[in-house]
Amino acid sequence: MKKLINDPKAVVNESVEGFGLAHADLVTVHTDPLFVVRKDAPVQGKVGLVSGGGSGHEPLHAGYVGRGMLDAAVPGAVFTSPTPDQILPATTAVNGGAGVLHIVKNYTGDVLNFETAAELAAAEGVEVRSVLVNDDVAVEDSLYTAGRRGVGGTVFVERIAGAAAERGDDLEAVTAVAQRVIDNVRSMGAALAPSTxxxxxxxxFDLAEDEIEIGIGIHGEPGRHRIAMENADGITTRLLEPITADLNLGSGDRVLLMVNGMGGSPASELYIVYRKAVALLKERGVTVERSLVGNYITALEMEGASLTVLKLDDEMITLWDSPVSTAALRWGV
Known part of the structure:
Protein backbone atom coordinates (compact mmCIF):
# COMPACT_ATOMS: atom_id res chain seq x y z
CA MET A 1 0.00 0.00 0.00
CA LYS A 2 1.36 3.40 -1.04
CA LYS A 3 -0.62 6.39 0.17
CA LEU A 4 0.09 10.00 1.10
CA ILE A 5 -0.76 9.47 4.75
CA ASN A 6 0.96 9.48 8.13
CA ASP A 7 -0.87 7.26 10.59
CA PRO A 8 -3.70 5.16 9.07
CA LYS A 9 -5.74 5.85 12.22
CA ALA A 10 -5.37 9.62 11.76
CA VAL A 11 -6.32 9.85 8.08
CA VAL A 12 -9.81 11.31 8.54
CA ASN A 13 -8.89 13.85 11.22
CA GLU A 14 -5.82 15.09 9.38
CA SER A 15 -7.68 15.24 6.06
CA VAL A 16 -10.59 17.21 7.51
CA GLU A 17 -8.18 19.54 9.29
CA GLY A 18 -6.41 20.20 6.00
CA PHE A 19 -9.75 20.72 4.27
CA GLY A 20 -10.68 23.34 6.86
CA LEU A 21 -7.39 25.17 6.41
CA ALA A 22 -7.73 25.16 2.62
CA HIS A 23 -11.31 26.45 2.66
CA ALA A 24 -11.38 28.65 5.75
CA ASP A 25 -13.41 31.22 3.81
CA LEU A 26 -16.24 28.70 3.40
CA VAL A 27 -16.28 26.38 6.41
CA THR A 28 -15.45 25.93 10.07
CA VAL A 29 -14.17 22.56 11.29
CA HIS A 30 -15.13 21.30 14.74
CA THR A 31 -12.75 18.61 15.95
CA ASP A 32 -14.31 17.15 19.12
CA PRO A 33 -16.58 15.70 17.92
CA LEU A 34 -15.66 16.00 14.25
CA PHE A 35 -18.01 17.86 11.91
CA VAL A 36 -17.87 20.70 9.36
CA VAL A 37 -20.26 23.69 9.15
CA ARG A 38 -20.58 26.60 6.74
CA LYS A 39 -18.73 29.69 7.91
CA ASP A 40 -21.86 31.71 8.69
CA ALA A 41 -23.79 28.95 10.48
CA PRO A 42 -26.39 29.09 11.81
CA VAL A 43 -28.24 31.21 9.26
CA GLN A 44 -31.23 32.62 11.09
CA GLY A 45 -34.60 31.83 9.53
CA LYS A 46 -33.15 29.34 7.03
CA VAL A 47 -33.70 25.58 7.01
CA GLY A 48 -30.43 23.87 7.87
CA LEU A 49 -29.24 20.93 5.78
CA VAL A 50 -27.06 18.22 7.32
CA SER A 51 -25.61 15.17 5.63
CA GLY A 52 -22.72 12.84 6.24
CA GLY A 53 -21.36 9.35 6.01
CA GLY A 54 -18.16 7.42 5.89
CA SER A 55 -15.06 9.22 4.68
CA GLY A 56 -13.32 8.11 1.51
CA HIS A 57 -15.99 9.54 -0.82
CA GLU A 58 -14.55 13.06 -1.10
CA PRO A 59 -15.62 15.64 -2.09
CA LEU A 60 -18.83 14.17 -0.61
CA HIS A 61 -19.89 15.48 1.92
CA ALA A 62 -17.68 18.27 3.30
CA GLY A 63 -16.94 19.56 -0.19
CA TYR A 64 -20.60 20.50 -0.52
CA VAL A 65 -20.83 22.63 2.62
CA GLY A 66 -21.55 26.27 1.81
CA ARG A 67 -24.05 28.67 0.33
CA GLY A 68 -26.66 26.87 -1.77
CA MET A 69 -25.91 23.36 -0.50
CA LEU A 70 -25.21 21.87 2.93
CA ASP A 71 -24.99 23.72 6.21
CA ALA A 72 -23.07 20.86 7.84
CA ALA A 73 -21.31 17.63 6.95
CA VAL A 74 -20.47 14.85 9.39
CA PRO A 75 -17.54 12.59 8.38
CA GLY A 76 -17.24 9.11 9.83
CA ALA A 77 -14.20 6.88 9.66
CA VAL A 78 -13.35 5.57 6.18
CA PHE A 79 -16.40 3.75 4.80
CA THR A 80 -18.02 3.91 8.27
CA SER A 81 -21.05 5.88 9.43
CA PRO A 82 -20.61 8.92 11.66
CA THR A 83 -21.94 8.53 15.19
CA PRO A 84 -24.94 10.24 16.79
CA ASP A 85 -22.64 12.23 19.07
CA GLN A 86 -21.21 13.85 15.91
CA ILE A 87 -24.53 14.28 14.09
CA LEU A 88 -26.37 15.87 17.04
CA PRO A 89 -24.02 18.85 17.57
CA ALA A 90 -23.80 19.39 13.81
CA THR A 91 -27.59 19.54 13.73
CA THR A 92 -27.90 22.00 16.59
CA ALA A 93 -25.03 24.11 15.22
CA VAL A 94 -26.93 24.84 11.99
CA ASN A 95 -30.38 25.29 13.50
CA GLY A 96 -31.44 28.83 12.63
CA GLY A 97 -34.95 28.41 13.97
CA ALA A 98 -36.54 27.05 10.78
CA GLY A 99 -35.75 23.39 11.39
CA VAL A 100 -33.17 21.02 9.97
CA LEU A 101 -33.30 18.47 7.15
CA HIS A 102 -31.12 15.35 7.38
CA ILE A 103 -30.09 13.97 3.98
CA VAL A 104 -29.21 10.33 4.60
CA LYS A 105 -27.71 7.81 2.19
CA ASN A 106 -29.38 4.41 2.49
CA TYR A 107 -26.81 2.46 4.46
CA THR A 108 -27.83 0.74 7.68
CA GLY A 109 -25.37 2.54 9.93
CA ASP A 110 -26.17 5.95 8.48
CA VAL A 111 -29.91 5.39 8.83
CA LEU A 112 -29.74 4.23 12.45
CA ASN A 113 -27.31 6.90 13.61
CA PHE A 114 -29.11 9.78 11.91
CA GLU A 115 -32.41 8.54 13.36
CA THR A 116 -30.92 8.52 16.84
CA ALA A 117 -29.47 12.01 16.39
CA ALA A 118 -32.81 13.32 15.09
CA GLU A 119 -34.59 11.98 18.18
CA LEU A 120 -32.02 13.61 20.46
CA ALA A 121 -32.30 16.91 18.57
CA ALA A 122 -36.08 16.81 18.85
CA ALA A 123 -35.69 16.41 22.61
CA GLU A 124 -33.70 19.65 22.54
CA GLY A 125 -36.48 21.43 20.68
CA VAL A 126 -35.07 21.23 17.13
CA GLU A 127 -37.53 20.18 14.43
CA VAL A 128 -35.83 17.62 12.20
CA ARG A 129 -37.03 15.97 8.99
CA SER A 130 -35.16 13.27 7.09
CA VAL A 131 -35.01 12.03 3.52
CA LEU A 132 -33.42 8.77 2.41
CA VAL A 133 -31.40 8.69 -0.81
CA ASN A 134 -31.65 5.30 -2.54
CA ASP A 135 -30.79 5.87 -6.18
CA ASP A 136 -28.57 2.86 -7.00
CA VAL A 137 -30.37 0.60 -9.50
CA ALA A 138 -27.64 -2.05 -9.37
CA VAL A 139 -29.05 -4.10 -6.50
CA GLU A 140 -32.00 -4.17 -4.15
CA ASP A 141 -29.96 -5.32 -1.16
CA SER A 142 -26.28 -5.22 -0.28
CA LEU A 143 -23.84 -5.86 2.52
CA TYR A 144 -24.49 -2.39 3.90
CA THR A 145 -28.21 -1.79 3.57
CA ALA A 146 -31.73 -3.06 3.04
CA GLY A 147 -33.01 -1.75 -0.26
CA ARG A 148 -31.20 0.36 -2.79
CA ARG A 149 -27.99 2.11 -1.84
CA GLY A 150 -27.58 5.87 -1.78
CA VAL A 151 -24.85 6.94 -4.19
CA GLY A 152 -24.36 9.70 -6.78
CA GLY A 153 -27.91 11.03 -6.53
CA THR A 154 -26.95 12.38 -3.11
CA VAL A 155 -25.05 15.21 -4.81
CA PHE A 156 -28.20 16.27 -6.68
CA VAL A 157 -30.37 16.09 -3.57
CA GLU A 158 -27.93 18.19 -1.56
CA ARG A 159 -27.63 20.78 -4.32
CA ILE A 160 -31.30 21.21 -5.22
CA ALA A 161 -32.64 21.00 -1.66
CA GLY A 162 -29.84 23.32 -0.59
CA ALA A 163 -30.89 25.84 -3.20
CA ALA A 164 -34.50 25.65 -2.02
CA ALA A 165 -33.41 26.29 1.56
CA GLU A 166 -31.21 29.17 0.44
CA ARG A 167 -34.10 30.94 -1.28
CA GLY A 168 -36.12 30.75 1.93
CA ASP A 169 -38.41 27.73 1.49
CA ASP A 170 -39.76 26.31 4.76
CA LEU A 171 -38.89 22.87 6.13
CA GLU A 172 -41.90 21.15 4.58
CA ALA A 173 -41.13 22.60 1.14
CA VAL A 174 -37.40 21.80 1.30
CA THR A 175 -38.19 18.24 2.34
CA ALA A 176 -40.68 17.91 -0.51
CA VAL A 177 -38.26 19.07 -3.19
CA ALA A 178 -35.55 16.78 -1.80
CA GLN A 179 -37.95 13.86 -2.02
CA ARG A 180 -38.93 14.81 -5.57
CA VAL A 181 -35.27 14.64 -6.59
CA ILE A 182 -34.92 11.24 -4.89
CA ASP A 183 -37.99 9.95 -6.73
CA ASN A 184 -36.54 10.97 -10.10
CA VAL A 185 -32.83 10.14 -9.83
CA ARG A 186 -31.06 6.85 -10.53
CA SER A 187 -27.40 5.74 -10.59
CA MET A 188 -25.21 2.78 -11.46
CA GLY A 189 -21.44 2.29 -11.37
CA ALA A 190 -18.65 0.00 -12.51
CA ALA A 191 -15.26 -0.82 -11.02
CA LEU A 192 -12.17 -1.59 -13.06
CA ALA A 193 -9.95 -1.99 -9.99
CA PRO A 194 -10.56 -1.92 -6.23
CA SER A 195 -9.57 0.60 -3.60
CA THR A 196 -7.56 0.05 -0.42
CA PHE A 205 -12.11 -6.87 -3.13
CA ASP A 206 -10.34 -8.90 -5.81
CA LEU A 207 -10.63 -8.44 -9.54
CA ALA A 208 -8.60 -10.29 -12.12
CA GLU A 209 -6.67 -8.19 -14.63
CA ASP A 210 -9.26 -8.93 -17.32
CA GLU A 211 -12.36 -8.50 -15.12
CA ILE A 212 -14.63 -5.62 -14.15
CA GLU A 213 -17.51 -5.39 -11.68
CA ILE A 214 -20.79 -3.97 -13.01
CA GLY A 215 -23.02 -2.32 -10.42
CA ILE A 216 -20.37 -1.78 -7.77
CA GLY A 217 -21.14 0.11 -4.56
CA ILE A 218 -19.11 3.05 -3.28
CA HIS A 219 -17.61 0.88 -0.53
CA GLY A 220 -16.58 -1.91 -2.87
CA GLU A 221 -19.77 -3.90 -2.40
CA PRO A 222 -20.45 -6.40 -5.18
CA GLY A 223 -22.73 -5.41 -8.02
CA ARG A 224 -24.95 -7.17 -10.51
CA HIS A 225 -22.27 -9.28 -12.12
CA ARG A 226 -18.58 -9.63 -12.89
CA ILE A 227 -17.67 -9.69 -16.56
CA ALA A 228 -14.66 -9.64 -18.85
CA MET A 229 -13.22 -6.20 -19.51
CA GLU A 230 -14.82 -4.41 -22.44
CA ASN A 231 -14.54 -1.00 -24.07
CA ALA A 232 -15.90 2.27 -22.70
CA ASP A 233 -18.96 2.32 -24.96
CA GLY A 234 -19.94 -1.18 -23.87
CA ILE A 235 -19.56 -0.37 -20.17
CA THR A 236 -21.49 2.89 -20.56
CA THR A 237 -24.35 1.07 -22.26
CA ARG A 238 -24.49 -1.52 -19.48
CA LEU A 239 -24.71 1.23 -16.85
CA LEU A 240 -27.19 3.50 -18.61
CA GLU A 241 -29.77 0.96 -19.80
CA PRO A 242 -31.00 -0.02 -16.30
CA ILE A 243 -31.19 3.68 -15.35
CA THR A 244 -33.26 4.70 -18.37
CA ALA A 245 -35.54 1.69 -17.91
CA ASP A 246 -36.08 2.44 -14.22
CA LEU A 247 -36.86 6.10 -14.91
CA ASN A 248 -38.93 5.20 -17.98
CA LEU A 249 -37.13 7.90 -19.93
CA GLY A 250 -38.49 8.75 -23.34
CA SER A 251 -38.89 11.39 -25.99
CA GLY A 252 -39.20 14.90 -24.62
CA ASP A 253 -37.67 14.17 -21.22
CA ARG A 254 -34.96 16.50 -19.92
CA VAL A 255 -32.21 15.26 -17.65
CA LEU A 256 -29.23 16.22 -15.56
CA LEU A 257 -26.43 13.76 -16.33
CA MET A 258 -23.42 13.13 -14.13
CA VAL A 259 -20.47 10.98 -15.14
CA ASN A 260 -18.70 10.50 -11.85
CA GLY A 261 -15.20 9.18 -11.36
CA MET A 262 -14.69 6.71 -8.52
CA GLY A 263 -11.32 8.27 -7.69
CA GLY A 264 -8.79 6.50 -9.87
CA SER A 265 -9.89 7.12 -13.46
CA PRO A 266 -8.65 10.16 -15.40
CA ALA A 267 -10.93 12.87 -16.73
CA SER A 268 -10.12 11.87 -20.31
CA GLU A 269 -11.79 8.49 -19.75
CA LEU A 270 -14.81 10.04 -18.03
CA TYR A 271 -15.43 12.25 -21.05
CA ILE A 272 -15.40 9.19 -23.31
CA VAL A 273 -18.13 7.73 -21.10
CA TYR A 274 -20.05 11.02 -21.20
CA ARG A 275 -19.84 11.07 -25.01
CA LYS A 276 -21.52 7.68 -25.27
CA ALA A 277 -24.11 8.40 -22.58
CA VAL A 278 -25.25 11.54 -24.37
CA ALA A 279 -25.54 9.63 -27.65
CA LEU A 280 -27.61 6.86 -26.03
CA LEU A 281 -29.95 9.38 -24.42
CA LYS A 282 -30.32 11.26 -27.70
CA GLU A 283 -31.41 8.02 -29.37
CA ARG A 284 -34.29 7.92 -26.88
CA GLY A 285 -35.22 11.53 -27.56
CA VAL A 286 -33.89 12.61 -24.17
CA THR A 287 -32.21 16.02 -23.86
CA VAL A 288 -29.25 16.51 -21.51
CA GLU A 289 -30.02 19.96 -20.08
CA ARG A 290 -27.27 20.06 -17.44
CA SER A 291 -24.23 17.93 -16.73
CA LEU A 292 -21.32 17.19 -14.41
CA VAL A 293 -18.18 15.25 -15.33
CA GLY A 294 -15.52 14.56 -12.72
CA ASN A 295 -14.95 13.17 -9.24
CA TYR A 296 -17.99 14.05 -7.11
CA ILE A 297 -18.58 10.92 -4.99
CA THR A 298 -15.57 8.64 -4.93
CA ALA A 299 -14.44 5.40 -3.37
CA LEU A 300 -10.86 6.34 -2.45
CA GLU A 301 -8.70 5.41 -5.46
CA MET A 302 -11.06 2.91 -7.07
CA GLU A 303 -10.78 2.86 -10.85
CA GLY A 304 -14.13 3.15 -12.55
CA ALA A 305 -17.11 5.42 -13.01
CA SER A 306 -20.78 5.81 -12.24
CA LEU A 307 -23.65 7.39 -14.12
CA THR A 308 -26.36 9.40 -12.39
CA VAL A 309 -29.43 10.67 -14.25
CA LEU A 310 -32.07 13.02 -12.84
CA LYS A 311 -35.33 13.57 -14.72
CA LEU A 312 -35.73 17.35 -14.55
CA ASP A 313 -38.62 19.76 -14.25
CA ASP A 314 -38.53 23.55 -14.56
CA GLU A 315 -38.18 24.17 -10.82
CA MET A 316 -35.28 21.73 -10.51
CA ILE A 317 -33.43 23.52 -13.31
CA THR A 318 -34.01 26.91 -11.68
CA LEU A 319 -32.74 25.62 -8.33
CA TRP A 320 -29.74 23.87 -9.91
CA ASP A 321 -28.73 27.07 -11.72
CA SER A 322 -29.02 29.32 -8.65
CA PRO A 323 -25.81 30.49 -6.95
CA VAL A 324 -23.73 27.93 -5.10
CA SER A 325 -20.44 28.44 -3.28
CA THR A 326 -18.77 25.31 -1.90
CA ALA A 327 -15.32 23.79 -2.20
CA ALA A 328 -16.48 21.33 -4.87
CA LEU A 329 -19.29 23.18 -6.69
CA ARG A 330 -19.29 26.91 -7.34
CA TRP A 331 -21.15 29.05 -9.84
CA GLY A 332 -23.29 32.19 -10.01
CA VAL A 333 -21.32 33.99 -7.29
Missing amino acids: VPHAGVPS
Whole structure:
Protein backbone atom coordinates (compact mmCIF):
# COMPACT_ATOMS: atom_id res chain seq x y z
CA MET A 1 0.00 0.00 0.00
CA LYS A 2 1.36 3.40 -1.04
CA LYS A 3 -0.62 6.39 0.17
CA LEU A 4 0.09 10.00 1.10
CA ILE A 5 -0.76 9.47 4.75
CA ASN A 6 0.96 9.48 8.13
CA ASP A 7 -0.87 7.26 10.59
CA PRO A 8 -3.70 5.16 9.07
CA LYS A 9 -5.74 5.85 12.22
CA ALA A 10 -5.37 9.62 11.76
CA VAL A 11 -6.32 9.85 8.08
CA VAL A 12 -9.81 11.31 8.54
CA ASN A 13 -8.89 13.85 11.22
CA GLU A 14 -5.82 15.09 9.38
CA SER A 15 -7.68 15.24 6.06
CA VAL A 16 -10.59 17.21 7.51
CA GLU A 17 -8.18 19.54 9.29
CA GLY A 18 -6.41 20.20 6.00
CA PHE A 19 -9.75 20.72 4.27
CA GLY A 20 -10.68 23.34 6.86
CA LEU A 21 -7.39 25.17 6.41
CA ALA A 22 -7.73 25.16 2.62
CA HIS A 23 -11.31 26.45 2.66
CA ALA A 24 -11.38 28.65 5.75
CA ASP A 25 -13.41 31.22 3.81
CA LEU A 26 -16.24 28.70 3.40
CA VAL A 27 -16.28 26.38 6.41
CA THR A 28 -15.45 25.93 10.07
CA VAL A 29 -14.17 22.56 11.29
CA HIS A 30 -15.13 21.30 14.74
CA THR A 31 -12.75 18.61 15.95
CA ASP A 32 -14.31 17.15 19.12
CA PRO A 33 -16.58 15.70 17.92
CA LEU A 34 -15.66 16.00 14.25
CA PHE A 35 -18.01 17.86 11.91
CA VAL A 36 -17.87 20.70 9.36
CA VAL A 37 -20.26 23.69 9.15
CA ARG A 38 -20.58 26.60 6.74
CA LYS A 39 -18.73 29.69 7.91
CA ASP A 40 -21.86 31.71 8.69
CA ALA A 41 -23.79 28.95 10.48
CA PRO A 42 -26.39 29.09 11.81
CA VAL A 43 -28.24 31.21 9.26
CA GLN A 44 -31.23 32.62 11.09
CA GLY A 45 -34.60 31.83 9.53
CA LYS A 46 -33.15 29.34 7.03
CA VAL A 47 -33.70 25.58 7.01
CA GLY A 48 -30.43 23.87 7.87
CA LEU A 49 -29.24 20.93 5.78
CA VAL A 50 -27.06 18.22 7.32
CA SER A 51 -25.61 15.17 5.63
CA GLY A 52 -22.72 12.84 6.24
CA GLY A 53 -21.36 9.35 6.01
CA GLY A 54 -18.16 7.42 5.89
CA SER A 55 -15.06 9.22 4.68
CA GLY A 56 -13.32 8.11 1.51
CA HIS A 57 -15.99 9.54 -0.82
CA GLU A 58 -14.55 13.06 -1.10
CA PRO A 59 -15.62 15.64 -2.09
CA LEU A 60 -18.83 14.17 -0.61
CA HIS A 61 -19.89 15.48 1.92
CA ALA A 62 -17.68 18.27 3.30
CA GLY A 63 -16.94 19.56 -0.19
CA TYR A 64 -20.60 20.50 -0.52
CA VAL A 65 -20.83 22.63 2.62
CA GLY A 66 -21.55 26.27 1.81
CA ARG A 67 -24.05 28.67 0.33
CA GLY A 68 -26.66 26.87 -1.77
CA MET A 69 -25.91 23.36 -0.50
CA LEU A 70 -25.21 21.87 2.93
CA ASP A 71 -24.99 23.72 6.21
CA ALA A 72 -23.07 20.86 7.84
CA ALA A 73 -21.31 17.63 6.95
CA VAL A 74 -20.47 14.85 9.39
CA PRO A 75 -17.54 12.59 8.38
CA GLY A 76 -17.24 9.11 9.83
CA ALA A 77 -14.20 6.88 9.66
CA VAL A 78 -13.35 5.57 6.18
CA PHE A 79 -16.40 3.75 4.80
CA THR A 80 -18.02 3.91 8.27
CA SER A 81 -21.05 5.88 9.43
CA PRO A 82 -20.61 8.92 11.66
CA THR A 83 -21.94 8.53 15.19
CA PRO A 84 -24.94 10.24 16.79
CA ASP A 85 -22.64 12.23 19.07
CA GLN A 86 -21.21 13.85 15.91
CA ILE A 87 -24.53 14.28 14.09
CA LEU A 88 -26.37 15.87 17.04
CA PRO A 89 -24.02 18.85 17.57
CA ALA A 90 -23.80 19.39 13.81
CA THR A 91 -27.59 19.54 13.73
CA THR A 92 -27.90 22.00 16.59
CA ALA A 93 -25.03 24.11 15.22
CA VAL A 94 -26.93 24.84 11.99
CA ASN A 95 -30.38 25.29 13.50
CA GLY A 96 -31.44 28.83 12.63
CA GLY A 97 -34.95 28.41 13.97
CA ALA A 98 -36.54 27.05 10.78
CA GLY A 99 -35.75 23.39 11.39
CA VAL A 100 -33.17 21.02 9.97
CA LEU A 101 -33.30 18.47 7.15
CA HIS A 102 -31.12 15.35 7.38
CA ILE A 103 -30.09 13.97 3.98
CA VAL A 104 -29.21 10.33 4.60
CA LYS A 105 -27.71 7.81 2.19
CA ASN A 106 -29.38 4.41 2.49
CA TYR A 107 -26.81 2.46 4.46
CA THR A 108 -27.83 0.74 7.68
CA GLY A 109 -25.37 2.54 9.93
CA ASP A 110 -26.17 5.95 8.48
CA VAL A 111 -29.91 5.39 8.83
CA LEU A 112 -29.74 4.23 12.45
CA ASN A 113 -27.31 6.90 13.61
CA PHE A 114 -29.11 9.78 11.91
CA GLU A 115 -32.41 8.54 13.36
CA THR A 116 -30.92 8.52 16.84
CA ALA A 117 -29.47 12.01 16.39
CA ALA A 118 -32.81 13.32 15.09
CA GLU A 119 -34.59 11.98 18.18
CA LEU A 120 -32.02 13.61 20.46
CA ALA A 121 -32.30 16.91 18.57
CA ALA A 122 -36.08 16.81 18.85
CA ALA A 123 -35.69 16.41 22.61
CA GLU A 124 -33.70 19.65 22.54
CA GLY A 125 -36.48 21.43 20.68
CA VAL A 126 -35.07 21.23 17.13
CA GLU A 127 -37.53 20.18 14.43
CA VAL A 128 -35.83 17.62 12.20
CA ARG A 129 -37.03 15.97 8.99
CA SER A 130 -35.16 13.27 7.09
CA VAL A 131 -35.01 12.03 3.52
CA LEU A 132 -33.42 8.77 2.41
CA VAL A 133 -31.40 8.69 -0.81
CA ASN A 134 -31.65 5.30 -2.54
CA ASP A 135 -30.79 5.87 -6.18
CA ASP A 136 -28.57 2.86 -7.00
CA VAL A 137 -30.37 0.60 -9.50
CA ALA A 138 -27.64 -2.05 -9.37
CA VAL A 139 -29.05 -4.10 -6.50
CA GLU A 140 -32.00 -4.17 -4.15
CA ASP A 141 -29.96 -5.32 -1.16
CA SER A 142 -26.28 -5.22 -0.28
CA LEU A 143 -23.84 -5.86 2.52
CA TYR A 144 -24.49 -2.39 3.90
CA THR A 145 -28.21 -1.79 3.57
CA ALA A 146 -31.73 -3.06 3.04
CA GLY A 147 -33.01 -1.75 -0.26
CA ARG A 148 -31.20 0.36 -2.79
CA ARG A 149 -27.99 2.11 -1.84
CA GLY A 150 -27.58 5.87 -1.78
CA VAL A 151 -24.85 6.94 -4.19
CA GLY A 152 -24.36 9.70 -6.78
CA GLY A 153 -27.91 11.03 -6.53
CA THR A 154 -26.95 12.38 -3.11
CA VAL A 155 -25.05 15.21 -4.81
CA PHE A 156 -28.20 16.27 -6.68
CA VAL A 157 -30.37 16.09 -3.57
CA GLU A 158 -27.93 18.19 -1.56
CA ARG A 159 -27.63 20.78 -4.32
CA ILE A 160 -31.30 21.21 -5.22
CA ALA A 161 -32.64 21.00 -1.66
CA GLY A 162 -29.84 23.32 -0.59
CA ALA A 163 -30.89 25.84 -3.20
CA ALA A 164 -34.50 25.65 -2.02
CA ALA A 165 -33.41 26.29 1.56
CA GLU A 166 -31.21 29.17 0.44
CA ARG A 167 -34.10 30.94 -1.28
CA GLY A 168 -36.12 30.75 1.93
CA ASP A 169 -38.41 27.73 1.49
CA ASP A 170 -39.76 26.31 4.76
CA LEU A 171 -38.89 22.87 6.13
CA GLU A 172 -41.90 21.15 4.58
CA ALA A 173 -41.13 22.60 1.14
CA VAL A 174 -37.40 21.80 1.30
CA THR A 175 -38.19 18.24 2.34
CA ALA A 176 -40.68 17.91 -0.51
CA VAL A 177 -38.26 19.07 -3.19
CA ALA A 178 -35.55 16.78 -1.80
CA GLN A 179 -37.95 13.86 -2.02
CA ARG A 180 -38.93 14.81 -5.57
CA VAL A 181 -35.27 14.64 -6.59
CA ILE A 182 -34.92 11.24 -4.89
CA ASP A 183 -37.99 9.95 -6.73
CA ASN A 184 -36.54 10.97 -10.10
CA VAL A 185 -32.83 10.14 -9.83
CA ARG A 186 -31.06 6.85 -10.53
CA SER A 187 -27.40 5.74 -10.59
CA MET A 188 -25.21 2.78 -11.46
CA GLY A 189 -21.44 2.29 -11.37
CA ALA A 190 -18.65 0.00 -12.51
CA ALA A 191 -15.26 -0.82 -11.02
CA LEU A 192 -12.17 -1.59 -13.06
CA ALA A 193 -9.95 -1.99 -9.99
CA PRO A 194 -10.56 -1.92 -6.23
CA SER A 195 -9.57 0.60 -3.60
CA THR A 196 -7.56 0.05 -0.42
CA VAL A 197 -8.89 1.25 2.92
CA PRO A 198 -5.91 2.75 4.82
CA HIS A 199 -6.38 0.87 8.09
CA ALA A 200 -6.91 -2.42 6.22
CA GLY A 201 -3.88 -2.13 3.97
CA VAL A 202 -5.19 -4.55 1.33
CA PRO A 203 -7.65 -4.10 -1.56
CA SER A 204 -11.29 -4.22 -0.51
CA PHE A 205 -12.11 -6.87 -3.13
CA ASP A 206 -10.34 -8.90 -5.81
CA LEU A 207 -10.63 -8.44 -9.54
CA ALA A 208 -8.60 -10.29 -12.12
CA GLU A 209 -6.67 -8.19 -14.63
CA ASP A 210 -9.26 -8.93 -17.32
CA GLU A 211 -12.36 -8.50 -15.12
CA ILE A 212 -14.63 -5.62 -14.15
CA GLU A 213 -17.51 -5.39 -11.68
CA ILE A 214 -20.79 -3.97 -13.01
CA GLY A 215 -23.02 -2.32 -10.42
CA ILE A 216 -20.37 -1.78 -7.77
CA GLY A 217 -21.14 0.11 -4.56
CA ILE A 218 -19.11 3.05 -3.28
CA HIS A 219 -17.61 0.88 -0.53
CA GLY A 220 -16.58 -1.91 -2.87
CA GLU A 221 -19.77 -3.90 -2.40
CA PRO A 222 -20.45 -6.40 -5.18
CA GLY A 223 -22.73 -5.41 -8.02
CA ARG A 224 -24.95 -7.17 -10.51
CA HIS A 225 -22.27 -9.28 -12.12
CA ARG A 226 -18.58 -9.63 -12.89
CA ILE A 227 -17.67 -9.69 -16.56
CA ALA A 228 -14.66 -9.64 -18.85
CA MET A 229 -13.22 -6.20 -19.51
CA GLU A 230 -14.82 -4.41 -22.44
CA ASN A 231 -14.54 -1.00 -24.07
CA ALA A 232 -15.90 2.27 -22.70
CA ASP A 233 -18.96 2.32 -24.96
CA GLY A 234 -19.94 -1.18 -23.87
CA ILE A 235 -19.56 -0.37 -20.17
CA THR A 236 -21.49 2.89 -20.56
CA THR A 237 -24.35 1.07 -22.26
CA ARG A 238 -24.49 -1.52 -19.48
CA LEU A 239 -24.71 1.23 -16.85
CA LEU A 240 -27.19 3.50 -18.61
CA GLU A 241 -29.77 0.96 -19.80
CA PRO A 242 -31.00 -0.02 -16.30
CA ILE A 243 -31.19 3.68 -15.35
CA THR A 244 -33.26 4.70 -18.37
CA ALA A 245 -35.54 1.69 -17.91
CA ASP A 246 -36.08 2.44 -14.22
CA LEU A 247 -36.86 6.10 -14.91
CA ASN A 248 -38.93 5.20 -17.98
CA LEU A 249 -37.13 7.90 -19.93
CA GLY A 250 -38.49 8.75 -23.34
CA SER A 251 -38.89 11.39 -25.99
CA GLY A 252 -39.20 14.90 -24.62
CA ASP A 253 -37.67 14.17 -21.22
CA ARG A 254 -34.96 16.50 -19.92
CA VAL A 255 -32.21 15.26 -17.65
CA LEU A 256 -29.23 16.22 -15.56
CA LEU A 257 -26.43 13.76 -16.33
CA MET A 258 -23.42 13.13 -14.13
CA VAL A 259 -20.47 10.98 -15.14
CA ASN A 260 -18.70 10.50 -11.85
CA GLY A 261 -15.20 9.18 -11.36
CA MET A 262 -14.69 6.71 -8.52
CA GLY A 263 -11.32 8.27 -7.69
CA GLY A 264 -8.79 6.50 -9.87
CA SER A 265 -9.89 7.12 -13.46
CA PRO A 266 -8.65 10.16 -15.40
CA ALA A 267 -10.93 12.87 -16.73
CA SER A 268 -10.12 11.87 -20.31
CA GLU A 269 -11.79 8.49 -19.75
CA LEU A 270 -14.81 10.04 -18.03
CA TYR A 271 -15.43 12.25 -21.05
CA ILE A 272 -15.40 9.19 -23.31
CA VAL A 273 -18.13 7.73 -21.10
CA TYR A 274 -20.05 11.02 -21.20
CA ARG A 275 -19.84 11.07 -25.01
CA LYS A 276 -21.52 7.68 -25.27
CA ALA A 277 -24.11 8.40 -22.58
CA VAL A 278 -25.25 11.54 -24.37
CA ALA A 279 -25.54 9.63 -27.65
CA LEU A 280 -27.61 6.86 -26.03
CA LEU A 281 -29.95 9.38 -24.42
CA LYS A 282 -30.32 11.26 -27.70
CA GLU A 283 -31.41 8.02 -29.37
CA ARG A 284 -34.29 7.92 -26.88
CA GLY A 285 -35.22 11.53 -27.56
CA VAL A 286 -33.89 12.61 -24.17
CA THR A 287 -32.21 16.02 -23.86
CA VAL A 288 -29.25 16.51 -21.51
CA GLU A 289 -30.02 19.96 -20.08
CA ARG A 290 -27.27 20.06 -17.44
CA SER A 291 -24.23 17.93 -16.73
CA LEU A 292 -21.32 17.19 -14.41
CA VAL A 293 -18.18 15.25 -15.33
CA GLY A 294 -15.52 14.56 -12.72
CA ASN A 295 -14.95 13.17 -9.24
CA TYR A 296 -17.99 14.05 -7.11
CA ILE A 297 -18.58 10.92 -4.99
CA THR A 298 -15.57 8.64 -4.93
CA ALA A 299 -14.44 5.40 -3.37
CA LEU A 300 -10.86 6.34 -2.45
CA GLU A 301 -8.70 5.41 -5.46
CA MET A 302 -11.06 2.91 -7.07
CA GLU A 303 -10.78 2.86 -10.85
CA GLY A 304 -14.13 3.15 -12.55
CA ALA A 305 -17.11 5.42 -13.01
CA SER A 306 -20.78 5.81 -12.24
CA LEU A 307 -23.65 7.39 -14.12
CA THR A 308 -26.36 9.40 -12.39
CA VAL A 309 -29.43 10.67 -14.25
CA LEU A 310 -32.07 13.02 -12.84
CA LYS A 311 -35.33 13.57 -14.72
CA LEU A 312 -35.73 17.35 -14.55
CA ASP A 313 -38.62 19.76 -14.25
CA ASP A 314 -38.53 23.55 -14.56
CA GLU A 315 -38.18 24.17 -10.82
CA MET A 316 -35.28 21.73 -10.51
CA ILE A 317 -33.43 23.52 -13.31
CA THR A 318 -34.01 26.91 -11.68
CA LEU A 319 -32.74 25.62 -8.33
CA TRP A 320 -29.74 23.87 -9.91
CA ASP A 321 -28.73 27.07 -11.72
CA SER A 322 -29.02 29.32 -8.65
CA PRO A 323 -25.81 30.49 -6.95
CA VAL A 324 -23.73 27.93 -5.10
CA SER A 325 -20.44 28.44 -3.28
CA THR A 326 -18.77 25.31 -1.90
CA ALA A 327 -15.32 23.79 -2.20
CA ALA A 328 -16.48 21.33 -4.87
CA LEU A 329 -19.29 23.18 -6.69
CA ARG A 330 -19.29 26.91 -7.34
CA TRP A 331 -21.15 29.05 -9.84
CA GLY A 332 -23.29 32.19 -10.01
CA VAL A 333 -21.32 33.99 -7.29
